[in-house]
Every structure is written in C-alpha cells, then in structure tokens.
Amino acid sequence: MSSSMIIGQYVPGNSVIHRLDPRTKITIIFFFVLIVFFANSVMSYGLLTLFAVGSAVSTKIPANYLIKGLLPVWFLIVFTFILHLFVTKEGEVLFSIFTFDFYTGGFIQGLAISLRFFLLILVTSLLTLTTTPIEITDAIESMLGPLKKIRFPVHELALMMSISLRFIPTLMQETEKISKAQASRGVDFRTGPVKDRIKAVVPLLVPLFVSAFKRAEELAMAMEARGYQGGEGRTKLRELSIGRLDIYIYILFVLVIIGLFMTRS
Amino acid sequence: MSQFIEFRDVSFRYREDQPWVLENVSFTVHTDEWLAIIGHNGSGKSTIAKLMNGLLLPQQGEILVDGIVVNEETIWDIRKKVGMVFQNPDNQFVGTTVRDDVAFGMENHGLPRELMLKRVQSSLAAVGMSNYQSHEPHRLSGGQKQRVAIASVLAVAPELIILDEATAMLDPKGRLEIMETIRQVQENQDLSLITITHDLREVIKADRVLVMNQGRRWLEGDPREVFAEKDALMNIGLDTPFVTKLAAELSAAGLNIQREPLNHQELLEELWTLHSKM
Numbered sequence: 001m002s003s004s005m006i007i008g009q010y011v012p013g014n015s016v017i018h019r020l021d022p023r024t025k026i027t028i029i030f031f032f033v034l035i036v037f038f039a040n041s042v043m044s045y046g047l048l049t050l051f052a053v054g055s056a057v058s059t060k061i062p063a064n065y066l067i068k069g070l071l072p073v074w075f076l077i078v079f080t081f082i083l084h085l086f087v088t089k090e091g092e093v094l095f096s097i098f099t100f101d102f103y104t105g106g107f108i109q110g111l112a113i114s115l116r117f118f119l120l121i122l123v124t125s126l127l128t129l130t131t132t133p134i135e136i137t138d139a140i141e142s143m144l145g146p147l148k149k150i151r152f153p154v155h156e157l158a159l160m161m162s163i164s165l166r167f168i169p170t171l172m173q174e175t176e177k178i179s180k181a182q183a184s185r186g187v188d189f190r191t192g193p194v195k196d197r198i199k200a201v202v203p204l205l206v207p208l209f210v211s212a213f214k215r216a217e218e219l220a221m222a223m224e225a226r227g228y229q230g231g232e233g234r235t236k237l238r239e240l241s242i243g244r245l246d247i248y249i250y251i252l253f254v255l256v257i258i259g260l261f262m263t264r265s
Numbered sequence: 266m267s268q269f270i271e272f273r274d275v276s277f278r279y280r281e282d283q284p285w286v287l288e289n290v291s292f293t294v295h296t297d298e299w300l301a302i303i304g305h306n307g308s309g310k311s312t313i314a315k316l317m318n319g320l321l322l323p324q325q326g327e328i329l330v331d332g333i334v335v336n337e338e339t340i341w342d343i344r345k346k347v348g349m350v351f352q353n354p355d356n357q358f359v360g361t362t363v364r365d366d367v368a369f370g371m372e373n374h375g376l377p378r379e380l381m382l383k384r385v386q387s388s389l390a391a392v393g394m395s396n397y398q399s400h401e402p403h404r405l406s407g408g409q410k411q412r413v414a415i416a417s418v419l420a421v422a423p424e425l426i427i428l429d430e431a432t433a434m435l436d437p438k439g440r441l442e443i444m445e446t447i448r449q450v451q452e453n454q455d456l457s458l459i460t461i462t463h464d465l466r467e468v469i470k471a472d473r474v475l476v477m478n479q480g481r482r483w484l485e486g487d488p489r490e491v492f493a494e495k496d497a498l499m500n501i502g503l504d505t506p507f508v509t510k511l512a513a514e515l516s517a518a519g520l521n522i523q524r525e526p527l528n529h530q531e532l533l534e535e536l537w538t539l540h541s542k543m
C-alpha cells in the first residue's frame with residue numbers, strides 16, 4: 001500500500017491528449033460514450049475503434065501499461081463475449097460442440113458488445129491516465145459553473161475534492177505508520193478468522209479518525225488565517241483555456257460523428 | 266519606532282464557564298522588530314497569536330493592528346497584514362502542489378493572476394524552494410513544508426509574520442533550516458516578526474522577548490535581560506540554554522562573569538578576558 005496507488009493512475013507526458021483542456025477531454029468522452037451505442041456496422045465500429053485506439057497510441061503511454069491496467073476488465077470483456085455466444089440463438093449454426101449449437105448471431109453480438117465495452121473502458125481510462133486529478137477537479141468546477149445560479153455549491157464541492165486529493169497520500173502514510181505501530185504491539189491484521197481481523201482493524205481506524213478530525217480542524221484554522229472566506233471574490237492561479245489544439249480535436253470528433261452516421265447500416 | 270500591534274488590557278477565555286486564558290495582557294510590537302514570545306505549554310501564547318489576526322476576538326480590552334481595532338468588520342483587512350505559520354507542517358498545506366499552496370492566500374484575497382505568478386516565484390526564491398514548484402506535499406520534508414508555509418505567507422506581502430512554534434515538530438536539521446530562513450527573510454524584507462516558542466535557544470536572535478506565564482505578561486526585555494533571570498525562568502518551567510547554565514555554574518564557582526553570555530563565543534570572550542578584569 002503506497003501513495004502510488006492513486007497518483008499512479010496519472011502518467012505524466014506531453015502528448016496532444018495530455019495538453020488538451022480537461023473540459024475538452026471530458027466533453028468528448030461524454031459524447032463518445034453516447035455514440036458508441038449507435039454503431040451497428042463493421043465500418044462504424046471500425047471508425048470508433050480507430051478513433052479510440054488512435055487516441056490511446058497518441059498518448060505515448062506504453063501499450064503493456066494500458067493492457068495491464070485494464071486487466072480486471074479484460075476478464076469482463078471475455079466473459080461478456082462467451083455469455084453472448086452461449087445465450088444468443090440467432091442466425092445460422094456456426095459450429096457445434098457435442099450437441100450444443102453455436103450461432104453466428106451469438107458470435108457477432110458477443111463481439112460487438114465486448115468491443116463496445118472495451119472502447120468505453122479504454123476511452124474513459126485515457127482521461128485519468130492523461131489528466132491530473134486536480135485538472136479534473138478544475139474542469140468539473142468550470143463545467144458545473146452555471147449551477148451556481150441555482151445556489152449549487154460548486155466552489156465548495158471543487159475545494160472539497162482538491163483537499164481530499166491533497167490529503168489522500170498523507171492519510172495513507174499515516175495509516176501505514178499506525179498499522180506498523182499496532183503490528184509492533186502484536187495486532188495481527190493478516191491472519192486468523194475474519195472476525196478477529198475485523199476486530200484488529202478497530203485500533204487502526206480509531207486513531208486514524210481522531211487524527212483526521214484534528215487535521216481538519218487545524219486546516220480550517222490555517223485556511224481562515226490565510227484569508228479564505230468562500231468562493232466569492234476569489235481569483236485562481238490555475239487557469240483553463242481552450243486553445244487551437246482543442247478546436248482541432250473538436251472538429252476531428254465532429255467528423256468522426258458524421259462518419260459514424262454515414263457508415264451505419 | 267512606531268508600534269504595529271498594541272494589546273490594551275486584553276483578557277480572553279474560550280468559554281464563559283472556563284477560567285481566563287489571558288488576563289489583562291498589554292504589550293506592543295514595533296514596526297520591523299523581531300519579538301519572541303516564550304512561555305510554558307498552556308501559558309496562552311497561541312491564543313495571543315490567534316487574537317492578533319482575528320481568529321479569536323477578546324472579551325475584554327482591545328487589540329490594534331496598524332492602528333485598526335480588530336473586530337468582525339476589520340478581520341479580512343487585518344489578515345492581509347498579519348500572516349501566520351502554524352506548528353504542524355501538514356495541516357496547513359492546502360494546495361495539491363507547492364505552487365498551488367503558495368497561491369492559496371493570494372487567491373483568497375483576489376489578486377490578479379499575473380501578480381500571483383510573479384509573487385509565487387519571488388516568495389519561493391526567498392525561502393530557497395524555487396526548484397520544488399510542482400512537488401506534492403508528501404514528497405517534501407517537514408522543514409521544506411514549513412518553508413513553503415513561510416513563502417505562502419510572504420506571497421500576500423503582510424507587514425507582520427507570526428510563527429507559532431513553527432519549528433516544534435521538526436528535526437534539528439529542519440529547525441536550523443527554518444531559523445535560518447526566518448533570519449534571512451527578516452533581514453531582506455521590511456516586516457515585523459513574532460516567533461513563538463518554548464525553547465529559549467530560539468529567542469537569542471530576537472530584538473525583544475516577551476515571557477508569558479499562566480496567561481499573564483511576566484517579563485519583557487531584550488534577550489540578555491531575560492536570560493539574566495535564569496533562575497526565575499527555570500521556576501516557571503522554561504529550560505535555559507547550556508551556555509546560560511554553564512555561566513551560572515561558573516559564577517557560582519566564584520568566577521566574575523559580568524555580562525550574561527548569549528552564545529559560546531560570548532562566554533569565551535568573558536573567560537579569556539577574565540584575568541585582565543581582576
């Protein structure tokens with residue numbers, strides 16, 4: 001357990017996708033997720049796959065890193081495929097094993113659904129792989145901005161997210177420290193019956209909570225001392241800006257959408 | 266020298282049903298001076314600090330900062346003038362990176378972005394942390410985090426900086442790092458400085474020392490005058506530096522030490538000139 005678990009998600013880089021405004025990435029991913037469900041021909045699937053895989057390649061993130069990262073999902077993808085193969089009984093019989101018939105419909109549908117699944121996972125994971133959590137937070141704050149009109153606490157939400165991001169590694173380090181300290185006193189987290197192990201977690205959680213509350217109180221004090229008084233009248237150092245690159249990518253994406261509807265059967 | 270902060274008969278308690286934490290405390294802090302506040306744990310030092318920028322408001326008496334009375338209406342202006350660094354390096358680091366943290370105070374005060382960019386650079390340079398701009402806090406040592414905290418305060422361009430036991434949680438190396446940073450900052454910029462500590466060694470370089478005991482102003486003077494009261498200081502639970510103790514022992518042994526030495530060098534001076542004085 002180390003701080004790399006969460007931060008490790010992001011792979012630093014300087015590719016086109018890394019440099020895009022996070023709002024652009026979120027918008028495109030949102031619409032991509034929608035249009036995936038419109039694909040229904042080899043050509044249209046091909047086009048979307050090209051777009052997704054092309055984006056993944058352009059990030060320059062090593063392919064084996066991506067593949068390993070998707071490992072738990074691979075299982076689901078393959079499972080979906082097999083399930084369809086067994087359950088869907090449409091079209092002609094493709095082949096039979098013993099007395100069980102496999103149909104072309106099941107094969108094609110299985111392939112299509114797992115490909116869809118793969119595309120969705122790939123594209124959404126590209127967001128977290130190429131965008132720092134704080135950039136995502138900024139994007140959310142900016143995109144939810146209009147909700148401020150109906151008194152939705154957008155700034156507070158974003159601040160909450162960024163403070164959580166800031167303190168996750170600190171609390172992880174602390175958890176590690178406490179668990180070592182308890183282990184050295186003979187508390188055993190790893191072996192024994194589940195009931196005992198759950199009991200062993202209590203002396204870990206209690207000090208962790210106590211310290212988290214103390215931290216929160218001190219942090220609030222420090223923020224107030226530094227003039228924090230809510231989002232009103234605040235300026236920001238980190239700036240989001242839609243550049244030429246973002247425009248190009250939007251145009252490309254619109255072309256993909258048009259292409260998709262032209263290649264649908 | 267004009268006075269920057271004035272405490273006029275200030276009394277404070279956290280709750281009605283609790284005893285007074287500060288009782289009739291009066292003192293002043295001059296412009297551009299370095300005042301050290303020492304006292305045992307619970308003597309009210311942090312409470313004084315929090316009163317100075319309106320994190321707490323006194324029940325009796327009044328506090329003036331740069332001629333302005335501290336109250337609900339003035340606290341936002343006062344917090345621009347008075348910056349504070351707290352004890353725990355982790356629990357005052359708000360930003361996800363060094364840069365963001367230094368900007369936090371400026372963002373709160375609504376400074377324009379161009380100015381923020383400039384000030385982030387200059388204040389990190391002032392504490393020697395320019396090479397760490399995009400570091401996350403968990404990759405910094407305690408001393409480095411405290412230097413960032415000082416930079417964050419400097420960035421707002423305050424007129425007074427209060428360090429409330431800012432070195433207490435650091436190892437000896439971090440402690441030296443911070444003391445050195447503070448000394449340089451005080452030398453290079455026009456600001457008043459208040460350092461709060463329970464370690465007498467950290468008051469030697471200050472211009473003036475205020476000793477607190479059980480919520481009352483107990484003694485005030487320059488470091489030499491304060492050290493001269495070593496027995497009384499020991500009695501109220503403060504540990505005197507080794508040199509002070511040694512000088513006391515030497516005097517007790519009959520040596521004629523005239524001037525209270527603040528460091529080894531001064532004691533040495535006293536000792537080697539001893540013969541010529543006799």
Ligand SMILES: Nc1ncnc2c1ncn2[C@@H]1O[C@H](COP(=O)(O)OP(=O)(O)O)[C@@H](O)[C@H]1O
Pocket residue numbers: 279280286304305306307308309310311312313
């Ligand atoms: N938030 C609080 N609520 C109630 N009592 C407090 C609080 N903070 C401090 N005190 C009490 O006030 C007294 C002075 O505390 P403080 O100013 O923190 O002393 P110092 O910084 O010199 O150690 C102590 O007796 C302490 O217990």
Ligand SMILES: [Mg+2]
Pocket residue numbers: 310311312429430
């Ligand atoms: Mg204190």
